[in-house]
Amino acid sequence: MNMKKRGMILGMIFLLGMLIPLISAGVGISWDKESALVPEGTKTCLTYKVYNPWPQDTAVSVELSTSLQEILSSTEGEITLIPKDTSSVNAIPVTFCFRTPKIYEKDCWIGNFAICKQECNGELKTYEGEVEVVEASGGEFKGAQGSATRISVSAPLRVRVQCIEHKRNFTLIYVVVAIIALILLLLGIFKKKKSKSSKRK
Amino acid sequence: MSSKKIDWLEIFLLIIVLLCIFLIIFQNFVITGKVAEYSTPSNVSINKYLSISFSSNLSEGIIFGDIYSLPAINQNASHNYDGAFNVSSMYINVSSDGNTNVDFCILANAALTNPALDTIGLGNETYANSSFSSSSAPSLLNEIPLTLSYVKSGHNISGGGSNNYRFWLDVPIAQPSGDYNNTISFKGIQTGAVC
Numbered sequence: 001m002n003m004k005k006r007g008m009i010l011g012m013i014f015l016l017g018m019l020i021p022l023i024s025a026g027v028g029i030s031w032d033k034e035s036a037l038v039p040e041g042t043k044t045c046l047t048y049k050v051y052n053p054w055p056q057d058t059a060v061s062v063e064l065s066t067s068l069q070e071i072l073s074s075t076e077g078e079i080t081l082i083p084k085d086t087s088s089v090n091a092i093p094v095t096f097c098f099r100t101p102k103i104y105e106k107d108c109w110i111g112n113f114a115i116c117k118q119e120c121n122g123e124l125k126t127y128e129g130e131v132e133v134v135e136a137s138g139g140e141f142k143g144a145q146g147s148a149t150r151i152s153v154s155a156p157l158r159v160r161v162q163c164i165e166h167k168r169n170f171t172l173i174y175v176v177v178a179i180i181a182l183i184l185l186l187l188g189i190f191k192k193k194k195s196k197s198s199k200r201k
Numbered sequence: 202m203s204s205k206k207i208d209w210l211e212i213f214l215l216i217i218v219l220l221c222i223f224l225i226i227f228q229n230f231v232i233t234g235k236v237a238e239y240s241t242p243s244n245v246s247i248n249k250y251l252s253i254s255f256s257s258n259l260s261e262g263i264i265f266g267d268i269y270s271l272p273a274i275n276q277n278a279s280h281n282y283d284g285a286f287n288v289s290s291m292y293i294n295v296s297s298d299g300n301t302n303v304d305f306c307i308l309a310n311a312a313l314t315n316p317a318l319d320t321i322g323l324g325n326e327t328y329a330n331s332s333f334s335s336s337s338a339p340s341l342l343n344e345i346p347l348t349l350s351y352v353k354s355g356h357n358i359s360g361g362g363s364n365n366y367r368f369w370l371d372v373p374i375a376q377p378s379g380d381y382n383n384t385i386s387f388k389g390i391q392t393g394a395v396c
Contacts, residue, residue, distance in 0.1 A: 026254025028296065032247065053298040054254045088250045088298050145380050147263040151255050153389040171225055178221030185214040
Protein backbone atom coordinates (compact mmCIF):
# COMPACT_ATOMS: atom_id res chain seq x y z
CA MET A 1 0.00 0.00 0.00
CA ASN A 2 2.79 2.34 0.94
CA MET A 3 4.57 1.45 -2.26
CA LYS A 4 1.36 2.07 -4.18
CA LYS A 5 0.92 5.50 -2.52
CA ARG A 6 4.52 6.38 -3.19
CA GLY A 7 4.09 5.33 -6.78
CA MET A 8 0.96 7.48 -7.11
CA ILE A 9 2.71 10.50 -5.60
CA LEU A 10 5.67 10.05 -7.91
CA GLY A 11 3.29 9.68 -10.83
CA MET A 12 1.45 12.87 -9.86
CA ILE A 13 4.72 14.76 -9.53
CA PHE A 14 5.75 13.49 -12.96
CA LEU A 15 2.41 14.49 -14.47
CA LEU A 16 2.60 17.92 -12.82
CA GLY A 17 6.09 18.35 -14.20
CA MET A 18 4.73 17.51 -17.63
CA LEU A 19 1.85 19.95 -17.29
CA ILE A 20 3.74 22.94 -15.91
CA PRO A 21 4.93 24.79 -18.97
CA LEU A 22 8.71 25.08 -18.94
CA ILE A 23 8.47 28.35 -20.72
CA SER A 24 10.55 31.48 -20.43
CA ALA A 25 9.34 34.94 -21.30
CA GLY A 26 8.22 35.45 -24.85
CA VAL A 27 7.65 38.19 -27.37
CA GLY A 28 4.67 39.10 -29.48
CA ILE A 29 4.01 41.65 -32.18
CA SER A 30 0.78 43.01 -33.56
CA TRP A 31 0.71 45.10 -36.71
CA ASP A 32 -1.86 46.56 -39.04
CA LYS A 33 0.25 48.00 -41.80
CA GLU A 34 2.92 46.49 -43.96
CA SER A 35 3.51 49.42 -46.26
CA ALA A 36 3.70 53.18 -46.09
CA LEU A 37 3.82 55.80 -48.82
CA VAL A 38 5.81 58.74 -47.50
CA PRO A 39 6.84 61.93 -49.33
CA GLU A 40 10.60 62.37 -49.56
CA GLY A 41 12.27 64.42 -46.85
CA THR A 42 9.48 64.01 -44.34
CA LYS A 43 9.42 62.48 -40.89
CA THR A 44 6.93 59.70 -40.34
CA CYS A 45 6.12 57.70 -37.24
CA LEU A 46 4.65 54.22 -37.24
CA THR A 47 3.18 52.42 -34.27
CA TYR A 48 3.39 48.72 -33.69
CA LYS A 49 2.04 46.85 -30.71
CA VAL A 50 3.93 44.38 -28.55
CA TYR A 51 2.42 41.83 -26.23
CA ASN A 52 3.39 38.93 -24.01
CA PRO A 53 0.73 36.27 -23.38
CA TRP A 54 3.32 34.14 -21.53
CA PRO A 55 3.61 33.64 -17.77
CA GLN A 56 6.74 35.77 -17.26
CA ASP A 57 7.43 39.49 -17.62
CA THR A 58 9.64 40.41 -20.53
CA ALA A 59 11.51 43.42 -21.86
CA VAL A 60 11.65 44.04 -25.57
CA SER A 61 13.26 46.47 -27.94
CA VAL A 62 12.15 47.39 -31.43
CA GLU A 63 14.76 47.18 -34.14
CA LEU A 64 14.70 47.72 -37.86
CA SER A 65 16.36 45.50 -40.41
CA THR A 66 19.53 46.84 -42.06
CA SER A 67 17.76 47.96 -45.22
CA LEU A 68 15.43 50.20 -43.21
CA GLN A 69 18.07 51.46 -40.78
CA GLU A 70 19.43 53.89 -43.36
CA ILE A 71 16.21 55.92 -43.13
CA LEU A 72 15.67 55.51 -39.39
CA SER A 73 15.81 58.79 -37.49
CA SER A 74 14.56 57.93 -34.03
CA THR A 75 12.76 55.41 -31.90
CA GLU A 76 10.73 56.05 -28.81
CA GLY A 77 10.88 53.81 -25.79
CA GLU A 78 13.85 51.73 -26.87
CA ILE A 79 13.23 49.05 -24.25
CA THR A 80 9.65 48.32 -23.29
CA LEU A 81 8.68 46.19 -20.34
CA ILE A 82 5.71 43.96 -21.07
CA PRO A 83 4.05 42.39 -18.04
CA LYS A 84 3.23 38.71 -18.15
CA ASP A 85 -0.19 37.70 -19.49
CA THR A 86 -0.46 40.79 -21.67
CA SER A 87 -2.80 39.58 -24.37
CA SER A 88 -2.94 40.86 -27.92
CA VAL A 89 -6.06 42.82 -26.96
CA ASN A 90 -4.05 44.76 -24.37
CA ALA A 91 -0.92 45.02 -26.52
CA ILE A 92 1.38 47.95 -25.72
CA PRO A 93 2.00 50.44 -28.54
CA VAL A 94 5.61 51.13 -29.49
CA THR A 95 6.37 53.99 -31.85
CA PHE A 96 9.36 54.49 -34.06
CA CYS A 97 10.03 57.30 -36.46
CA PHE A 98 12.01 57.68 -39.60
CA ARG A 99 12.84 60.47 -42.01
CA THR A 100 12.77 59.64 -45.66
CA PRO A 101 15.83 60.93 -47.47
CA LYS A 102 15.70 63.31 -50.45
CA ILE A 103 16.49 60.88 -53.19
CA TYR A 104 14.95 62.28 -56.33
CA GLU A 105 17.21 64.69 -58.24
CA LYS A 106 15.94 68.21 -58.84
CA ASP A 107 16.66 70.31 -61.91
CA CYS A 108 17.96 73.60 -60.47
CA TRP A 109 19.36 76.74 -62.11
CA ILE A 110 21.47 77.68 -59.09
CA GLY A 111 23.26 74.94 -57.20
CA ASN A 112 20.89 72.29 -55.93
CA PHE A 113 18.59 74.59 -54.02
CA ALA A 114 17.34 77.56 -56.03
CA ILE A 115 14.96 77.94 -58.95
CA CYS A 116 14.31 74.23 -59.04
CA LYS A 117 11.75 72.02 -60.68
CA GLN A 118 11.01 68.40 -59.82
CA GLU A 119 10.02 65.88 -62.40
CA CYS A 120 8.94 62.42 -61.35
CA ASN A 121 9.50 60.14 -64.28
CA GLY A 122 11.30 57.22 -62.65
CA GLU A 123 9.98 54.50 -60.38
CA LEU A 124 9.36 55.24 -56.73
CA LYS A 125 12.22 54.25 -54.45
CA THR A 126 11.16 51.50 -52.07
CA TYR A 127 12.83 50.40 -48.87
CA GLU A 128 11.89 46.89 -47.86
CA GLY A 129 12.69 45.34 -44.54
CA GLU A 130 11.15 44.36 -41.28
CA VAL A 131 10.33 45.68 -37.88
CA GLU A 132 11.76 43.29 -35.34
CA VAL A 133 10.74 42.98 -31.70
CA VAL A 134 13.63 41.43 -29.80
CA GLU A 135 13.61 40.10 -26.26
CA ALA A 136 16.03 42.52 -24.62
CA SER A 137 17.40 40.05 -22.09
CA GLY A 138 18.32 37.52 -24.78
CA GLY A 139 21.88 36.71 -25.78
CA GLU A 140 23.18 36.07 -22.27
CA PHE A 141 24.90 32.73 -22.04
CA LYS A 142 24.93 30.88 -18.77
CA GLY A 143 27.19 27.97 -19.73
CA ALA A 144 30.91 27.71 -20.39
CA GLN A 145 30.91 26.40 -23.92
CA GLY A 146 28.11 26.81 -26.39
CA SER A 147 25.74 29.31 -27.88
CA ALA A 148 23.69 32.04 -26.30
CA THR A 149 20.18 32.34 -27.71
CA ARG A 150 18.15 35.33 -28.75
CA ILE A 151 14.47 35.38 -29.72
CA SER A 152 12.53 37.84 -31.81
CA VAL A 153 9.42 38.26 -33.89
CA SER A 154 9.12 40.48 -36.89
CA ALA A 155 6.65 42.12 -39.21
CA PRO A 156 7.39 43.10 -42.79
CA LEU A 157 7.48 46.78 -43.73
CA ARG A 158 7.75 48.40 -47.14
CA VAL A 159 8.36 52.15 -47.27
CA ARG A 160 7.76 53.78 -50.65
CA VAL A 161 9.24 57.22 -50.95
CA GLN A 162 6.95 59.51 -52.87
CA CYS A 163 8.32 61.96 -55.39
CA ILE A 164 6.56 65.34 -55.24
CA GLU A 165 6.43 66.82 -58.71
CA HIS A 166 6.48 70.61 -59.02
CA LYS A 167 7.12 73.26 -61.62
CA ARG A 168 10.18 75.50 -61.53
CA ASN A 169 10.07 77.73 -58.48
CA PHE A 170 10.98 81.33 -59.30
CA THR A 171 10.54 82.62 -55.76
CA LEU A 172 14.21 83.58 -55.45
CA ILE A 173 14.02 85.77 -58.58
CA TYR A 174 10.82 87.44 -57.36
CA VAL A 175 12.39 88.12 -53.99
CA VAL A 176 15.55 89.61 -55.52
CA VAL A 177 13.58 91.81 -57.94
CA ALA A 178 11.24 92.90 -55.14
CA ILE A 179 14.16 93.84 -52.90
CA ILE A 180 15.90 95.81 -55.69
CA ALA A 181 12.65 97.60 -56.55
CA LEU A 182 12.02 98.34 -52.90
CA ILE A 183 15.53 99.74 -52.42
CA LEU A 184 15.16 101.94 -55.51
CA LEU A 185 11.75 103.05 -54.31
CA LEU A 186 13.04 103.94 -50.85
CA LEU A 187 16.04 105.72 -52.35
CA GLY A 188 13.70 107.74 -54.58
CA ILE A 189 11.50 108.67 -51.64
CA PHE A 190 14.53 109.51 -49.53
CA LYS A 191 15.99 111.73 -52.31
CA LYS A 192 12.62 113.42 -52.83
CA LYS A 193 12.33 114.25 -49.17
CA LYS A 194 15.90 115.47 -49.06
CA SER A 195 15.40 117.79 -52.07
CA LYS A 196 12.13 119.11 -50.61
CA SER A 197 13.79 119.92 -47.32
CA SER A 198 16.75 121.61 -49.05
CA LYS A 199 14.29 123.72 -51.18
CA ARG A 200 12.50 124.85 -47.99
CA LYS A 201 15.82 125.98 -46.54
CA MET B 202 7.73 118.34 -64.23
CA SER B 203 10.68 116.33 -62.87
CA SER B 204 8.63 115.66 -59.72
CA LYS B 205 5.96 114.06 -61.92
CA LYS B 206 8.59 111.80 -63.58
CA ILE B 207 9.81 110.62 -60.21
CA ASP B 208 6.24 109.86 -59.18
CA TRP B 209 5.80 107.62 -62.23
CA LEU B 210 9.03 105.81 -61.39
CA GLU B 211 7.87 105.32 -57.79
CA ILE B 212 4.54 103.97 -58.96
CA PHE B 213 6.32 101.65 -61.38
CA LEU B 214 8.65 100.38 -58.62
CA LEU B 215 5.72 99.95 -56.26
CA ILE B 216 3.87 97.92 -58.88
CA ILE B 217 6.96 95.74 -59.32
CA VAL B 218 7.21 95.15 -55.56
CA LEU B 219 3.52 94.29 -55.30
CA LEU B 220 3.69 92.10 -58.38
CA CYS B 221 6.65 90.22 -56.94
CA ILE B 222 4.83 89.70 -53.63
CA PHE B 223 1.79 88.48 -55.53
CA LEU B 224 3.93 86.11 -57.61
CA ILE B 225 5.68 84.74 -54.51
CA ILE B 226 2.32 84.02 -52.90
CA PHE B 227 0.93 82.65 -56.14
CA GLN B 228 3.96 80.40 -56.72
CA ASN B 229 4.14 79.00 -53.22
CA PHE B 230 0.53 78.86 -52.11
CA VAL B 231 -1.51 78.57 -55.27
CA ILE B 232 0.67 76.78 -57.84
CA THR B 233 2.00 73.85 -55.90
CA GLY B 234 2.23 71.29 -58.64
CA LYS B 235 0.34 68.13 -57.87
CA VAL B 236 -0.99 69.19 -54.51
CA ALA B 237 -3.22 66.15 -54.33
CA GLU B 238 -0.13 63.97 -53.97
CA TYR B 239 0.75 65.44 -50.57
CA SER B 240 -0.18 63.70 -47.34
CA THR B 241 -1.71 60.61 -48.77
CA PRO B 242 -0.13 57.80 -46.80
CA SER B 243 -1.39 54.49 -48.05
CA ASN B 244 -1.38 51.39 -45.95
CA VAL B 245 -2.88 48.00 -45.55
CA SER B 246 -5.29 47.78 -42.65
CA ILE B 247 -5.27 44.09 -41.90
CA ASN B 248 -4.38 43.30 -38.32
CA LYS B 249 -1.97 40.43 -37.74
CA TYR B 250 -0.38 39.26 -34.53
CA LEU B 251 1.82 36.46 -33.35
CA SER B 252 3.80 35.58 -30.26
CA ILE B 253 6.46 33.00 -29.50
CA SER B 254 8.42 31.90 -26.46
CA PHE B 255 11.53 29.87 -25.75
CA SER B 256 11.38 26.81 -23.56
CA SER B 257 13.34 27.59 -20.42
CA ASN B 258 16.21 25.32 -21.46
CA LEU B 259 16.55 26.96 -24.85
CA SER B 260 16.48 30.42 -23.27
CA GLU B 261 19.49 29.46 -21.16
CA GLY B 262 21.53 28.77 -24.26
CA ILE B 263 22.72 25.78 -26.22
CA ILE B 264 25.24 24.06 -23.99
CA PHE B 265 27.66 21.47 -25.33
CA GLY B 266 29.38 20.93 -22.01
CA ASP B 267 32.97 19.87 -21.50
CA ILE B 268 34.65 17.85 -24.19
CA TYR B 269 37.63 15.76 -23.09
CA SER B 270 38.36 13.73 -26.20
CA LEU B 271 39.02 14.99 -29.72
CA PRO B 272 37.86 14.70 -32.35
CA ALA B 273 34.30 14.98 -31.13
CA ILE B 274 31.72 14.11 -33.74
CA ASN B 275 28.08 15.02 -33.30
CA GLN B 276 28.53 16.05 -29.70
CA ASN B 277 25.00 16.42 -28.35
CA ALA B 278 23.82 19.64 -26.78
CA SER B 279 23.00 18.99 -23.12
CA HIS B 280 19.27 19.33 -23.62
CA ASN B 281 18.96 17.27 -26.80
CA TYR B 282 17.40 14.32 -25.03
CA ASP B 283 16.63 15.46 -21.47
CA GLY B 284 12.89 15.95 -21.84
CA ALA B 285 10.34 13.38 -20.77
CA PHE B 286 10.65 10.22 -22.89
CA ASN B 287 14.00 11.45 -24.25
CA VAL B 288 12.49 14.29 -26.21
CA SER B 289 14.40 17.54 -26.67
CA SER B 290 13.70 20.21 -24.08
CA MET B 291 14.74 22.93 -26.53
CA TYR B 292 11.73 24.26 -28.34
CA ILE B 293 9.87 27.43 -29.22
CA ASN B 294 6.18 27.65 -28.53
CA VAL B 295 3.70 29.55 -30.66
CA SER B 296 1.01 31.25 -28.63
CA SER B 297 -2.61 30.47 -29.35
CA ASP B 298 -3.12 34.24 -28.84
CA GLY B 299 -2.18 34.88 -32.45
CA ASN B 300 -4.00 34.97 -35.77
CA THR B 301 -1.23 33.96 -38.12
CA ASN B 302 0.80 30.79 -38.42
CA VAL B 303 4.49 31.16 -37.83
CA ASP B 304 7.62 30.31 -39.77
CA PHE B 305 10.93 30.24 -37.93
CA CYS B 306 14.28 31.58 -39.01
CA ILE B 307 17.66 30.86 -37.46
CA LEU B 308 21.16 32.31 -37.72
CA ALA B 309 24.43 32.34 -35.83
CA ASN B 310 26.18 35.67 -35.33
CA ALA B 311 29.58 34.01 -35.77
CA ALA B 312 31.36 30.69 -35.51
CA LEU B 313 31.97 29.43 -31.99
CA THR B 314 34.92 31.55 -30.88
CA ASN B 315 37.18 31.49 -27.84
CA PRO B 316 38.84 34.53 -26.21
CA ALA B 317 41.99 33.90 -28.28
CA LEU B 318 39.79 34.13 -31.38
CA ASP B 319 40.23 30.48 -32.33
CA THR B 320 37.05 29.31 -34.00
CA ILE B 321 35.15 26.10 -34.50
CA GLY B 322 33.89 26.35 -38.06
CA LEU B 323 30.29 27.40 -38.41
CA GLY B 324 29.59 24.29 -40.43
CA ASN B 325 30.55 22.21 -37.41
CA GLU B 326 27.60 23.44 -35.38
CA THR B 327 24.47 21.85 -36.74
CA TYR B 328 20.82 21.64 -35.88
CA ALA B 329 17.64 19.90 -36.87
CA ASN B 330 14.11 21.03 -36.23
CA SER B 331 10.72 19.41 -36.19
CA SER B 332 7.17 20.46 -35.45
CA PHE B 333 6.77 17.37 -33.31
CA SER B 334 9.10 15.94 -30.73
CA SER B 335 10.09 12.38 -29.96
CA SER B 336 13.23 10.49 -29.09
CA SER B 337 14.04 10.38 -32.80
CA ALA B 338 12.76 13.76 -33.95
CA PRO B 339 14.34 16.17 -34.63
CA SER B 340 16.77 13.73 -36.15
CA LEU B 341 20.51 13.90 -36.64
CA LEU B 342 19.85 12.58 -40.15
CA ASN B 343 18.34 15.98 -40.97
CA GLU B 344 21.13 18.07 -39.47
CA ILE B 345 21.78 21.43 -41.12
CA PRO B 346 24.84 23.63 -40.51
CA LEU B 347 24.20 27.03 -39.02
CA THR B 348 24.66 30.06 -41.24
CA LEU B 349 25.45 33.73 -40.76
CA SER B 350 22.21 34.84 -42.38
CA TYR B 351 18.68 33.86 -41.49
CA VAL B 352 17.34 30.67 -43.04
CA LYS B 353 13.98 29.02 -42.48
CA SER B 354 14.04 26.48 -39.67
CA GLY B 355 10.37 25.77 -39.19
CA HIS B 356 7.27 26.16 -41.33
CA ASN B 357 3.66 26.97 -40.73
CA ILE B 358 3.46 26.31 -36.98
CA SER B 359 -0.01 27.18 -35.77
CA GLY B 360 -1.02 28.65 -32.42
CA GLY B 361 -0.52 26.20 -29.58
CA GLY B 362 2.15 24.32 -31.55
CA SER B 363 5.88 24.26 -31.11
CA ASN B 364 9.06 24.03 -33.12
CA ASN B 365 11.54 21.63 -31.57
CA TYR B 366 15.31 21.74 -31.97
CA ARG B 367 18.36 19.57 -31.43
CA PHE B 368 21.93 20.78 -31.83
CA TRP B 369 25.18 18.95 -32.47
CA LEU B 370 28.81 20.00 -32.60
CA ASP B 371 31.82 18.55 -34.39
CA VAL B 372 35.18 19.51 -32.92
CA PRO B 373 38.27 18.74 -34.98
CA ILE B 374 41.22 16.91 -33.45
CA ALA B 375 43.55 19.91 -33.55
CA GLN B 376 41.10 22.36 -32.00
CA PRO B 377 42.81 24.49 -29.31
CA SER B 378 41.29 24.07 -25.86
CA GLY B 379 39.18 26.86 -24.42
CA ASP B 380 35.61 28.07 -24.00
CA TYR B 381 33.92 28.75 -27.30
CA ASN B 382 30.82 30.90 -27.57
CA ASN B 383 28.53 32.55 -30.08
CA THR B 384 24.91 33.68 -30.24
CA ILE B 385 22.13 31.98 -32.14
CA SER B 386 19.08 34.03 -33.04
CA PHE B 387 15.62 32.64 -33.59
CA LYS B 388 13.00 34.74 -35.31
CA GLY B 389 9.29 34.13 -35.70
CA ILE B 390 7.66 35.55 -38.82
CA GLN B 391 4.28 35.17 -40.45
CA THR B 392 4.10 32.08 -42.59
CA GLY B 393 5.21 32.73 -46.13
CA ALA B 394 7.28 35.82 -45.33
CA VAL B 395 10.96 35.95 -46.23
CA CYS B 396 13.52 35.57 -43.41
